[in-house]
Amino acid sequence: MPCENSARKRSKTMAFRCTPEEYELIANMAAWSGMSRQDYIMARLTGTEVTVRPSSRTQRALRDSMKGLAERLLAVCNQGNQRQFDEKGIYYLHQKGGTL
Secondary structure (H helix, E strand, O other): OOOOHHHOOOOOOOOOOOOHHHHHHHHHHHHHHOOOHHHHHHHHHHOOOOOOOOOHHHHHHHHHHHHHHHHHHHHHHOOOEEEEEOOOOOEEEEEOOEEO
């Protein structure tokens, strides 16, 4: 049996309305972070850092997505472009005859 509100640390209830899209976004963000919706909303409202802890399925999807992006970027680099490095070792892509 749940305890009475007077015995709770968080004894006050707040409610708000949102669109179905906003609800899904909040629910997904909370799920991705591994937090309850209540804890996620409280962390966001108070400025507490929220660390996302993705599942292994999410990690694989992200890895595959990044691999595809890297392959496309490499293809662009190989299409007559050359790499130029700045003094910090960061490279920028420059098209022959001008900047991309």
